[in-house]
Amino acid sequence: MKDIEHPYKQQKPFLWTRGYQVGGRSLIWGRWSYRRGDTDFAVYERNGIGINWPIRYKEIEPWYDYVESFIGVSGNRDGLPQIPDGNFLPPWEMNCLENHVKQKLAENYTDRQLTIGRTSNITRAHGGRGRCLARNLCRRGCPYGAYFSSNSSTLPAAEATGKMTLRPHSILHTILYDKEKQKASGVRIVDTETKETIEFYAEVIFLCASALASAFMKWEQPGWVGIPKHLF
DSSP: OOGGGSOOOOSSOOOOOOOOSTTGGGGTSOOBOOOOOHHHHTHHHHHSOSOOOSSOHHHHHHHHHHHHHHHOOBOOOOOOTTSOOOOOBOOOOOOHHHHHHHHHHHHHOSSOOOOOOOBSBOSSOBTTBOOOOOOSOGGGTOTTOOBOOIIIIIHHHHHHTTOOOOOOSEEEEEEEEETTTTEEEEEEEEETTTOOEEEEEOSOOOOOOOHHHHHHOEEOOSSOOOOOGGGO
């Protein structure tokens, strides 16, 4: 992650961080873990703005259950439709000032409330990982494995199957699409060391993509799509 390799004109303070480490953005994400509800998926039906999602909350609720059970999400069950409840570990405690604000909101409003954030910083041992000790070492990737990341959770789980192949120095170029099944069938990657393009196929594909990386990658179209210049 070197700024000099990604020059930009700074009009005002702006943090530009690119990460190519094994584990990707799972090592540097903010760990906020909220469920989207139909207030998001059906936003056009509700207020005529934007476009409707092709899915609804009930369709992906089982996936939310599965993911939360695996990664560990701490939080409070609040019964709010805009952030549906999930399978949470015990929530973090609010401090005295936060509790005071929460109390005052409850005394003066019926439609507003303060709640603790839902985060994948686990509050008790979970999935073989120790609980978060609140020692502010998140920026190091957490030496305790107490927040969800590929390195603390998914890679060890994959390795335990005996079928994992870890392939670093690979940049996703294209999602391959099966027109007959109308589903994604695989991915095309670029080896950043050899510049070779390789295709992998699978029944299920998970993308842990960021905004900039998503803009670089496109669904397969006739002919080739452009490849970011920084790869070469």
